[in-house]
Each structure stands twice: as structure tokens, then as C-alpha cells.
Amino acid sequence: MLSERRLQVLRAIVQDYVGTEEPVGSKALTERHALGVSPATVRNDMAALEEEGFIAQPHTSAGRIPTDKGYRLFVDKLAGVKPMTGPERRAIQNFLEGAVDLDDVVARTVRLLAQLTRQVAVVQYPSLTRSTVRHVELLSLAPARLMLVLITDTGRVEQRMVDCPAPFGETAVADLRARLNSRVAGRRFTDVPTLVEDLPDAFEAEDRGTVSTVLSTLLETLVEENEERLMIGGTANLTRFGHDFPLTIRPVLEALEEQVVLLKLLGEAKDAGVTVRIGHENAHEGLNSTSVVSVGYGSGGEAVAKLGVVGPTRMDYPGTMGAVRAVARYVGQILAES
């Protein structure tokens, strides 16, 4: 096991490196941090830390930089989450409160996160599967053509065309609409299937086919991954990435365009608390030199979607984690209110 001081040395290295973006040497360390020991001692500690794989040298006669493993230890054991200051909190709240609809909430969240963390922000749209139905609307567009509109408690609207096997009268539409709503309004998506199971029985034989079609379309909509949309922003922050630009940035931009990749990335994060994936911990190759800080957010107590940021492994973890957590919290509030 590493001694207390060695951990402190590691912490100091991470902090300095994050600040200066330059390999940090033993002398500079003792000067900037009151470790109470001489550079020589620090050198020994560094050698030990390198031995264990927490830090590395870019080349001989250069200082040390943390490895992914080093950052991992730092995040897990050496650093907490830096809470936002009062003014920051108020700014967040103000910024989000002006939103007029769901798209706007997500758009503002992305901007906010990108600005606060000065990194690339990724926000997943609130997922349908964990939220509740606010209203189901059924419109007759043509005798055998309906439009199904689903409105969720997060303000999301999904619409689907339904081609009926047989003509379906206006009264039947109204009837079905009323029955549907009385059963599912306010209910969680996951409960809907059992709630509507016996609905066709209430209708005339000739209409049952259509009712079933509508119901299956509704159920499809509920589980559809389609809702797994996300928005990203702050890509301009990638330019602060490092010196060895194009090679680092290219795969990241590519990964960011693959929504599937990002969704998987966010999906892997645990539901509660801030999740940090560092460098090679990310499955996707293009993101091997980035860290992803993500967290779930939701309108009620539980998470309905994830949001997070993507940045260089050399990032201010406590600050980023704090910002991500705070934003998630306030977005949750906003969603609950609307």
C-alpha cells in the first residue's frame, strides 16, 4: 500500500499537471505544495508511484504526468466533488429557468454545461421509458388513417401514423381516446401494457382490429429507442485540447458524431451519483484520451436520462464533477415543475 505522503504527492502531481499542462518535476512540486520534505524524497516517492503505474515520464529528463490509473486513484480516493458556489448556483438556475419547452431546456443545458466546464457537453433527451403519460391524443386524418400523439410528463411529444385495417368512425375515435386517457394518463410507461390489455374487448368486433393496431403502435412508441436522442455542444472547447492537435481531436469529433457511441457511453454510467470514465476505460477507441463525466438526471426522484461532459483526461475532475452534478440537479427541478 502507498503511504499517506505518496498519495499526497500523487494528488499534487495531478493538480499541478491539470493546472499547467506540463510535466511536473520534483523541485517544482516541493515549491508549490507544502509537503514538508525535500525534492530528493519526493523523487523517491515518484519512483515508487511510477513503479506502481500511477504516473509516467513522457521521456527521460522530463517531469511526470499522471496515467489513467493515476487519475482513477485521484478521483476515487484523493479528491471530492467541488460544490458550486452560491453565485454559480443562482446563475445556473436563472439560465435554465427561461426555457420555454423541452427542446429549449435541453439546448440551454448543453450550453450551460459547456460554458461551466469549458468542455464538450452531452445531454440526452429525457427518456420515455421511465416517465409517465400526460395525455394520449387520437386524430382521424382519413377514414382509415389515424394519428396517434403521445404527450409525456416531460413535455415530449411523439406522433405516429396508424393505418387501420378497417374504417373507424369519429365516435369510435372519441370513445377510444377517452378510454385510453382514463386508463393511462398519469401512469408510468412501464405500466401501460397491462393497463390497456383488455381494451379491445370493450369495442364492437369490427373495430377491434383497429383498436389493437392503435394499441400496439402506442406500445411500440413507448419502448422505441428513437427517443434516445441527444444534443451536444461546446465542441469549440476541443481546441483547448493540447498541442498535438489534429491527431487527438479527430477521433473525438468522429466519436461525438456517432450518437450510438455516445448513448452507449452515457448508458454505461451508473444511475445514481457522478460517474467518471477515464481514458482507456472508455470502450470506444477514439475516446481513449478523453474522460467522460456523466450523471443521471430526472424530474422525480429517479433518473430519466443522462448528461455529461467529454474532455481531456487532464481535466479538473472535482470542478467538472461539481458542475455536472449541479446542472443535473437543476434540470431535474425544471423538468419537475413544467
Next chain:
Amino acid sequence: MLSERRLQVLRAIVQDYVGTEEPVGSKALTERHALGVSPATVRNDMAALEEEGFIAQPHTSAGRIPTDKGYRLFVDKLAGVKPMTGPERRAIQNFLEGAVDLDDVVARTVRLLAQLTRQVAVVQYPSLTRSTVRHVELLSLAPARLMLVLITDTGRVEQRMVDCPAPFGETAVADLRARLNSRVAGRRFTDVPTLVEDLPDAFEAEDRGTVSTVLSTLLETLVEENEERLMIGGTANLTRFGHDFPLTIRPVLEALEEQVVLLKLLGEAKDAGVTVRIGHENAHEGLNSTSVVSVGYGSGGEAVAKLGVVGPTRMDYPGTMGAVRAVARYVGQILAES
């Protein structure tokens, strides 16, 4: 006026520079293009072209590169639009045909454009203002709270909350819904205001306030710039920009995040035909080293929105223009069909 040969020299310079990304000298020019004259002659022509501001030298003893003015002349007079080949066309069609809804059409278009041109693609969502209303839906969420849902012929759905000045009964909601639809369904957005003007008169005095509120919300939704959304993609192609990376790319990324900027950019393009804005012709500073190739597209004969690409001024104009035009054409078809 410039002689025919000098124009050919300019064309050759543009083509070579676009191909090699390196300043092109007189000797290399005569070798690669059968101009039928010696390097010395070309040098004289180059001097003349430089005098007129069509080309420039990065530094003494280097070759020439085209200026914005040079590209402009090239695009206007020296190069046509390169039509897509048969296989390319089929590929475009195949790729777009699989789309399931409007979002998907736009998303696919962006990907396609980015891939074809190897540049950043920007696609504006079909604008509401020129399309027609398919259906208006009104839902009662609470006694004095309505939700207004607008469905367009392009498959777009917009929803708005309406807070009523007074409680509004279910029957009144149904009545308003029916009257609204009978008046505006199938109509063009621009006609809606006059069509609903006298609607409040048909209601009881106590309900008129609410009806007016609903109507004004509807009209707002129709003109809202909010619908002026767009999607961008292919940002990874920015890495092919040039050598002097971070400085060039940063402002571009920033500009791309400002949807307002992009919308204005696209808006400036003329409705018919491919528009090319080169370098400093773009109002936005960050885009001074990029060119924007854009074109209108639409479901009927007329344009309902724009799409285009953003790339370095040093781009393959004929090819890019061809790709942009072809994609616009096919997207229009797809939209008309659905």
C-alpha cells in the same frame, strides 16, 4: 480584361492548389497542364494576375495561391458544376429512401452531404412558414390550461402550452378544435391569420379571451423562428482543414455552434440555384477563411429550406456544388413523396 490564356492559368492554379494544398509555381504549372507556353510566359501572366488581385504569394520565393477574388472568378466564369455520376446518384437515393420520419430525413441528409463533400454539412429543417397545416389539436390538461399541437404536412409537430384567462369547458375545447381544423387544415401557414381572424366571434363572451389566447399562440407558433432549427454534421472533416490548425478551426467551430449565424448565412443564399460565398464574403468573421456552398430545397417546386456545406476556401467547388445540388434535389423528392 484578362486574356483567355491568363484565365486558363488561373484555372490551373486553382485546380492545382486545391489538389496539392501547396502554393503552385510556374514550372510545376507548365508541367502538369498543357498550356503550350514556357514557364517564363506563365510567370508574366502570374504577375498580371497578382497585379489584379486574383492570386497572391504567401512569401517571396514561394508559389502563388488563389485569393478570394480568384476563387470568385473561378467559380463564376471558369468552372461549371460537376454533375454526379450515375452510381453516386443511386447511392444518394438509396441512402435517403430509408428514412422513417422528418428527423431521420434531415439526419440522413446531413450525413450524406458530409460524406460526399468531406466537409461540414448544414441542413435546415423544412421551414414551417411555407408549408401547410395538416391538423391542429387542442387538449385540455387542466381547467384553465390547454395544450396546442400543430401538425404540418412535412410531418413536423410543434406543441405549446396555453394558459387560459378563464376556465374553458370540454365542449368549448371540442368546438374550438373542430372549427379551427375546418378552417385551417390543408391551408398554407401564410393564409392562417386571415382565416381565423373572426373565430372569437362565434363564441360566448366569456370564452372569447381564451379563444384569442389560443389563436395568438397558434399564430406565434406559425411564425416562430424556433422552427428555424438546423442540424450539422461532419465536423470531423474540419481536421482536414490545414496545417495552421487550432487558429483556423476554433472560430469555425464557434460559428457552427451559433445557430443564428448559420441560419443567417443560409438565409442570405438565393432561393434558386447553388450559392457560393467565399472567404471574406461571409459576414461572420469566424468564417472568413471558409466558403459556404448552399442551395434551397423543397417538397414542391419551391424552396422550403436551405442546406449546404462549410469548408475551406480551398475546396473543390465544382464537385461540392454538384453534390449539394444533387442532394437537395433528392431530399426534395423524398419530402414530396411522404
Next chain:
DNA sequence: GTCTGGCACTCGCAGTGGTTGAGTGCCAGG
């Protein structure tokens, strides 16, 4: 007039070599 070959000149670029200094590892002594 227009084109051409020749020639002197410019200047960025790549390669060389020397110097500097931050940083290291190791060791002997407190």
C-alpha cells in the same frame, strides 16, 4: 508584339551542432 531562355536574387526550410537547464537516479551521511 509576344514568347523564350538565361541569369541573378530572394528567402523559407531542413539539417547541423553547440548550449542550456530542468529533471532524474544514486549514494553517502545525518
Next chain:
DNA sequence: CCTGGCACTCAACCACTGCGAGTGCCAGAC
């Protein structure tokens, strides 16, 4: 176990140089 000292390493920096692509200009040919 810590410390100061010491020799060593090596990237980064700088000045210098030679090379060559490219230019402008001019005198002569067609």
C-alpha cells in the same frame, strides 16, 4: 527514513548554413 550533493540525460532553443524552388527582369528570337 530523509537529505544534500553530484554526475548524467536529453528535449528544447538558438544560430548558422546550404539547398532549391520560385521569382523578376532582360536581351534576343520568331
